Amino acid sequence: MKKEFKYVGRTFPPDHGVRKVTGDLDYCCDVKMPNMLYAKLLLSPIPHGIVKQINTSRAEKVPGVIKIFSHFNSPNKMFSTYRIIPGQQMCFEDETLFAERVKYVGDRVAAVVATSLAAAREAVSLIDIEYEELPALLTPEEALNNREVKIQPRGNVVHEYVVDVGDVPPTTEDCITMESETQTQRIHHAAIEPHGCIAYYDTAGKLTIWTPTQSVYGVRTVVAELFDMNYSDVRVIKLPIGGSFGGKQEFLFEPVTSFMAMETKRPVKLILDREECIIHTRVRPPVKTRIKTTVTKSGKLLELIADSTLDSGAYAGASPDYVATLSQKVCKLYRIPHYRHSGRAVYTNTVRSGGSRGWGAPEIITAVEIHMDQLAKKLGMDPVEFRLQNLVHPYDMDPVVQLSLGDARVIECLQKGAEAFRWKERYNSQDKQGRYRRGVGVACGAHKNGMYGGFIDSTSMVLKMNEDGSLNLNASIHDVGCGIGTVMKIIIAEVLDIDPALITVTEADTEYTGYDPGVYGSRVTYVVGACAKKVAEMLKEQILENAALILGKPKEYLRVEKGCVYTVGEAEKRVISYQEIAEKAIRENFRSLNAAYTYHSSSNPGSYSVQFAEVVVDTVTGLTSVTDFLAVSDIGRALNRGMIEGQFQGAVQMGIGYALCEEVRIDEKGRPLNNSFANYHMLTALDMPDVKVLLIEHEGDEGPFGAKSIGEISTVPTAAAVINAVNNALGTSLSDLPVTPDKILAALAEQKRVRVC
Amino acid sequence: MLIEFKVNGKSYQIDVCPSMRLIDLLRDELGLTGTKEGCGEGECGSCTVIMDEKAVNSCLVLAPQVDGKEIITVEGLAEDGQLDSLQQKFLEHSAVECGFCTPGMLMSAKALLMKNPHPTDEEIRTAIAGNLCRCAGYAKIVAAIKAAADSTDQ
Numbered sequence: 001m002k003k004e005f006k007y008v009g010r011t012f013p014p015d016h017g018v019r020k021v022t023g024d025l026d027y028c029c030d031v032k033m034p035n036m037l038y039a040k041l042l043l044s045p046i047p048h049g050i051v052k053q054i055n056t057s058r059a060e061k062v063p064g065v066i067k068i069f070s071h072f073n074s075p076n077k078m079f080s081t082y083r084i085i086p087g088q089q090m091c092f093e094d095e096t097l098f099a100e101r102v103k104y105v106g107d108r109v110a111a112v113v114a115t116s117l118a119a120a121r122e123a124v125s126l127i128d129i130e131y132e133e134l135p136a137l138l139t140p141e142e143a144l145n146n147r148e149v150k151i152q153p154r155g156n157v158v159h160e161y162v163v164d165v166g167d168v169p170p171t172t173e174d175c176i177t178m179e180s181e182t183q184t185q186r187i188h189h190a191a192i193e194p195h196g197c198i199a200y201y202d203t204a205g206k207l208t209i210w211t212p213t214q215s216v217y218g219v220r221t222v223v224a225e226l227f228d229m230n231y232s233d234v235r236v237i238k239l240p241i242g243g244s245f246g247g248k249q250e251f252l253f254e255p256v257t258s259f260m261a262m263e264t265k266r267p268v269k270l271i272l273d274r275e276e277c278i279i280h281t282r283v284r285p286p287v288k289t290r291i292k293t294t295v296t297k298s299g300k301l302l303e304l305i306a307d308s309t310l311d312s313g314a315y316a317g318a319s320p321d322y323v324a325t326l327s328q329k330v331c332k333l334y335r336i337p338h339y340r341h342s343g344r345a346v347y348t349n350t351v352r353s354g355g356s357r358g359w360g361a362p363e364i365i366t367a368v369e370i371h372m373d374q375l376a377k378k379l380g381m382d383p384v385e386f387r388l389q390n391l392v393h394p395y396d397m398d399p400v401v402q403l404s405l406g407d408a409r410v411i412e413c414l415q416k417g418a419e420a421f422r423w424k425e426r427y428n429s430q431d432k433q434g435r436y437r438r439g440v441g442v443a444c445g446a447h448k449n450g451m452y453g454g455f456i457d458s459t460s461m462v463l464k465m466n467e468d469g470s471l472n473l474n475a476s477i478h479d480v481g482c483g484i485g486t487v488m489k490i491i492i493a494e495v496l497d498i499d500p501a502l503i504t505v506t507e508a509d510t511e512y513t514g515y516d517p518g519v520y521g522s523r524v525t526y527v528v529g530a531c532a533k534k535v536a537e538m539l540k541e542q543i544l545e546n547a548a549l550i551l552g553k554p555k556e557y558l559r560v561e562k563g564c565v566y567t568v569g570e571a572e573k574r575v576i577s578y579q580e581i582a583e584k585a586i587r588e589n590f591r592s593l594n595a596a597y598t599y600h601s602s603s604n605p606g607s608y609s610v611q612f613a614e615v616v617v618d619t620v621t622g623l624t625s626v627t628d629f630l631a632v633s634d635i636g637r638a639l640n641r642g643m644i645e646g647q648f649q650g651a652v653q654m655g656i657g658y659a660l661c662e663e664v665r666i667d668e669k670g671r672p673l674n675n676s677f678a679n680y681h682m683l684t685a686l687d688m689p690d691v692k693v694l695l696i697e698h699e700g701d702e703g704p705f706g707a708k709s710i711g712e713i714s715t716v717p718t719a720a721a722v723i724n725a726v727n728n729a730l731g732t733s734l735s736d737l738p739v740t741p742d743k744i745l746a747a748l749a750e751q752k753r754v755r756v757c
Numbered sequence: 758m759l760i761e762f763k764v765n766g767k768s769y770q771i772d773v774c775p776s777m778r779l780i781d782l783l784r785d786e787l788g789l790t791g792t793k794e795g796c797g798e799g800e801c802g803s804c805t806v807i808m809d810e811k812a813v814n815s816c817l818v819l820a821p822q823v824d825g826k827e828i829i830t831v832e833g834l835a836e837d838g839q840l841d842s843l844q845q846k847f848l849e850h851s852a853v854e855c856g857f858c859t860p861g862m863l864m865s866a867k868a869l870l871m872k873n874p875h876p877t878d879e880e881i882r883t884a885i886a887g888n889l890c891r892c893a894g895y896a897k898i899v900a901a902i903k904a905a906a907d908s909t910d911q
Binding site for chain 2 (some may be wrong): 011013014016017018020022023024025026027029030189190191192193195196239241242243245273274480481482483542639642643645646647648649650651652653654676677682684685686688690691
């Protein structure tokens with residue numbers, strides 16, 4: 001029987017929507033405090049060297065300058081910007097507040113705190129620094145081949161791993177093998193809100209940090225450990241966030257801003273400018289992957305052997321875990337009898353890599369899906385038909401992480417998507433002549449739902465009903481811009497059948513909201529949402545129990561509807577509103593209506609998206625336009641439909657940029673070439689195709705009302721779909737991202753040369 | 758230097774440093790922080806305001822250029838607590854996610870509709886081509902602007 005929902009699946013504006021459209025919502029950059037000081041960082045202009053001397057005499061003369069910090073007058077305790085909990089594995093403490101030995105162009109050398117930003121800026125420009133330059137290793141190849149130059153004391157390899165599962169089955173069929181190599185690049189997250197935070201250390205010894213972070217408890221851990229403070233003396237308050245995409249996952253600025261606040265005893269605000277956001281914060285890691293597959297001539301995969309090298313940049317951060325996740329995506333997508341994946345993360349003297357939407361999936365799936373297209377071509381098979389033979393089925397076991405993939409509907413996504421996109425017809429009727437070549441491409445992607453099986457994945461909440469029937473959800477919500485608070489309201493509204501406008505949801509504050517490790521791993525809807533559903537169900541029980549006392553009826557004879565409790569099975573139906581129940585619960589029953597729960601996830605199914613792209617490539621200029629796009633996803637159940645579609649369309653914007661134009665390139669002297677939005681090109685409204693979104697809803701897993709994650713999976717297969725379309729249009733096998741006009745023209749020239757020969 | 762200008766219908770006379778940018782004038786001097794800074798070089802459009810009926814990047818306009826001009830910021834869109842139809846349609850059409858680009862998007866859209874009340878999709882996309890959005894991929898924003906234009910007809 002088809003379930004009818006009242007709130008789930010409709011479209012609601014995000015929390016604080018009205019304040020967002022009126023400009024009334026204060027982001028970090030808008031917050032002003034009495035006596036507030038402004039900080040400005042001085043970033044290294046060289047990729048590797050020792051800070052020998054700092055002369056601040058000119059800078060100190062700038063009116064308004066309060067203090068100047070560098071490694072000469074700061075603690076040199078090492079810390080990791082990635083630590084969320086004490087005792088966390090794979091956190092390498094490899095940086096200090098200010099570098100004595102700078103390790104990339106953009107490393108933190110010094111900072112000025114002043115009464116105005118203008119004064120801080122001017123003073124930074126007047127600091128004289130003497131560096132002793134050291135040889136810089138700018139690529140993983142250089143770092144691996146010149147190990148005598150150590151970027152970090154522990155060497156140049158951050159972490160290595162090998163995963164090897166299964167065996168090649170015996171076959172009587174003829175087989176072929178194929179190898180490919182794909183390079184994905186460094187990209188800027190490009191949240192439109194620049195990074196920043198505010199810190200204040202009060203006379204009672206309490207440090208308060210206001211920050212648009214993805215994890216308040218993580219900020220607390222790193223800062224409290226760094227300054228040897230009690231966790232209870234560090235309060236972290238999450239501010240509204242102007243986008244993050246993984247870029248605000250690690251705790252990069254809170255430690256240094258806290259230190260400056262502790263030293264000056266005044267609130268200190270640090271807001272980065274765009275260049276600093278690009279060169280100093282984290283980027284999506286560049287990854288090179290070689291893949292070798294063995295497949296039967298009828299198209300059955302027997303073996304996939306992959307080797308990946310990830311450029312971690314100058315500090316480890318998330319890279320050790322990140323590189324390991326590369327090996328945890330492929331078997332979520334394909335049935336592969338023998339899978340082996342070796343990989344390593346390597347330090348280089350370049351901008352630090354870090355958590356980025358999809359966490360390894362866009363990198364590895366791009367390589368895998370470009371490879372699969374080439375394999376299908378070699379077999380003479382339609383890429384859709386080839387994939388259908390090899391994709392995972394619902395409730396398959398993921399052999400790498402040893403968990404069920406749950407109701408994995410990637411095959412259905414591909415079948416329904418192919419039909420909606422008219423794949424067969426378009427794939428077989430492409431015009432491959434003339435200046436403008438049209439091509440179509442498809443790619444599949446897999447991701448996960450939370451951290452279960454790998455890391456802590458619990459969340460604590462309290463839901464209370466007030467005497468007027470309104471509700472407060474007290475939870476460590478970290479809305480990263482996609483309306484997480486609204487999703488919680490929809491879930492609670494559906495359970496209690498109540499207007500979502502009556503529900504208030506808190507954002508995270510370590511002082512007042514329960515433990516939650518943060519927003520990453522696509523855990524929010526699936527795990528945090530499941531907790532919201534649980535507390536709503538618990539509260540519903542309490543409502544019914546109190547209504548039973550008030551009405552003198554067993555609660556089995558009561559039901560809820562539209563914010564009221566009704567009696568059932570009586571000739572004369574009686575009704576009592578939530579408001580009356582809540583009020584009488586306190587006054588007459590001496591009970592308050594509140595439900596508290598700590599939820600632990602116990603599964604981690606796969607999330608899937610299959611995407612189809614049509615491109616037109618101009619063979620004279622090498623420019624590619626994406627002219628049509630379809631994103632299909634097995635979402636389980638859509639909670640806030642309009643926002644989900646928007647999230648997909650945004651993810652496709654990011655993925656097309658990944659495929660075609662976005663890159664932070666580093667020149668031979670280690671300097672980032674794309675250090676502003678003037679030379680870091682993202683797709684605008686004019687560049688974007690009409691992105692259609694098709695949602696497959698089966699609700700076969702444990703998420704709230706069956707919902708699964710979409711925030712990361714939405715961008716996983718995009719780049720591969722676009723590149724496969726370009727290769728389809730041109731008959732090329734481009735796999736070095738981004739596929740820029742110069743690479744396209746070079747490939748066409750090579751094609752011509754080969755033909756002439 | 759002393760400049761005279763209007764913001765959201767209100768007249769101001771302010772003594773400013775000639776190198777002051779319009780965005781700083783609005784945010785720091787007038788406390789109108791709805792206008793956001795995303796890049797400081799006219800590329801992202803989140804600081805877009807309307808100056809004499811034209812959408813401009815307020816990070817690229819200097820205070821002396823504002824003398825005698827009439828500025829509308831995002832704070833000037835709603836009247837008497839009633840949202841402008843653009844604001845309303847942005848909310849209804851899921852055109853708002855993180856919200857940081859939203860004020861600039863709204864002002865580019867408003868400037869378009871002031872000049873061209875019946876824009877085509879292409880004209881809408883051109884009008885917001887200078888406004889970057891990283892969350893929503895523009896489709897919902899275009900639909901919201903179209904819906905706002907259509908709602909003004911009725």
